[in-house]
Amino acid sequence: MTTSSSERGVSLGMPELPAPAYPDDVRARLETDAREIVARYPDSRSALLPLLHLVQSEEGHVTRTGMQFCADVLGLTTAEVTAVATFYTMYRRGPSGDYQVGVCTNTLCAVMGGDAIFESLQEHLGVGNGGTTEDGKVTLEHIECNAACDFAPVVMVNWEFFDNQTPASAKALVDDLRAGRPVTPTRGAPLCTFKETARILAGFPDERDGAVAAGGSAGPASLAGLKLAKGEVSAARVVHPRDGGPHDVGGDVHDPSPTEHLSSHDAPQDTSASDPAHPAGPTAEEGE
């Protein structure tokens, strides 16, 4: 078997040959899906992210063949497609496991135990960050904040939520995955493989019975305030805030003019040159 240029490191001399095409039947099937994706957008290029999810659902990662396919469908160069595919972290660049186990190690989860979970999983599985177990089942990664901080520490498997984990529960989870035992997320549907997940991300609804309803309406933490408000649990204690704070009623709502704040928080005033008298940013270069 030949080694690819990326495995050899820097390649000198011969440029890489074009990627091999998909077999005809695969290509025909993917083209049908691709047409459906492209039809969702007023401009075909918008279909690129879902198309990359689609080719990932075919092979488990984004291959050169997959990128060539996207380029062909959208009339782009492979360089343009590669630039996009390498920007986003959800596109895998090499073969990996059926189950992507991501441990949140952003500050809050890390402090609450995410670091300890990640460390114990690395030891338990004998792989480092981004590594895949020998049986090809599990790829371990640390991930950034996944918007479930009230359920910390959080582990994601194929982007389904496993809330309030401990090192012991996480080890049991990966053991179950490797043994092929059914695994149920704390919120969300029974796990599908990484490829099947990628197809949902490409915009094709999960057709499995009960998949949408699985996991119930909301997780326990999501209901914490509601239960208090309905008097279903009694409040620990209720206090009055001290006086103070700008709660004085009156005064008009600030009415920004379009030039002052046309769009949002990151309007240029906030991010332009440090010395307004001597602007150094692009605004000055381009002029009005």
Added chain:
Amino acid sequence: MTVAAEIRGSSPEKLLAPVLSAFWDEDESWTLDVYRRHEGYEGLRKALAMAPDDLIAYVKESGLRGRGGAGFPTGMKWQFIPQGDGKPHYLVVNADESEPGTCKDIPLLFANPHSLIEGIVIACYAIRSSHAFIYLRGEVVPVLRRLHEAVREAYAAGFLGENILGSGLDLTLTVHAGAGAYICGEETALLDSLEGRRGQPRLRPPFPAVAGLYACPTVVNNVESIASVPAILNKGKDWFRSMGSEKSPGFTLYSLSGHVAGPGQYEAPLGITLRQLLDMSGGMRPGHRLKFWTPGGSSTPMFTDEHLDVPLDYEGVGAAGSMLGTKALQCFDETTCVVRAVTRWTEFYAHESCGKCTPCREGTYWLVQLLRDIEAGKGQMSDLDKLNDIADNINGKSFCALGDGAASPIFSSLKYFREEYEEHITGRGCPFDPAKSTAWADRTEVKA
């Protein structure tokens, strides 16, 4: 008027105001049936009976402000869309919730996706758009499933598609899953990403209201902002203004997380305090005290226990030197090393910096090097001023708000916890035991 009355109430029933979260505890809360049982799509009927310009004025008068962090008036954003320009207009909902600590839109979309869809139809009628997009971060597949299903239900019931409720409004709604990039939460980077490019912020002007998606007039709104609109239409702007303060009216989702006894979502009128939220929900975990917290995610300057009584609305938090942000109240107790926390956030910003502008790309890199050294006990006293200096060279000098966000934890932690940094330097290492901070630290039976 109501601010004092509401806030000084004596029970959680009075302090909290579940609107968007009011029926999340019901079976199948995410379905159209349950949503309609709770007056779902009634706001839309009322909106369609108004002229679009009157609708924009109504939302403006309600005082609704953006819930994605900046607090820009939602109705104003809609008003900036030029009308009669002959170009297509677009509504893009920013559901790329990835700000560290922020966890409100994801549970909202999981339990109540139709509030967003109804809000989208109302907004599109107002700004005269016939194609809307929901840009959902890709890493939340359970939410994507429910959005797919909710959109299907809405089409089947005639709330999307052609001639909605006989109004003549045609609307296509596309759910678009992202692919993992924090920067795409920045609205112009989000638009580039939605156009199939690398998610990098755009130079403004032109602003999205003039040249957004496909260079056409575009409104980009946060999920919670749009999802709040149906209730305003259904129950009235006066009802909405009866909550919160004059400048920050209405209800919103506060997300409590970290070393607290009762983490979760608390929907309340704007202006509630962390002290009130903590006290009703059981406070910090037993035997521990609050050390530092963020009012709205890691990009908002941190607070300490001095700030427990700051009213959590746009003006209150601003006056205390931070930003309301996404109301992500991440609470850390005295077992937490602030240097460790800030180092981790800074590693995040360095990883997520898109590389387009130099101050952010280079600055976040060097901040990480310095912070790692300090945390490992290899720092020097002069590094602290250097940190401040580098942060100062990022803040306000980078292309978008990601850079400003990266500077916030540096400035604020040095302001409140400089001695702790110094201890890492003089003591040649971190004085904290991370094992004491874990969720299971005080539970003997689950020691790892």
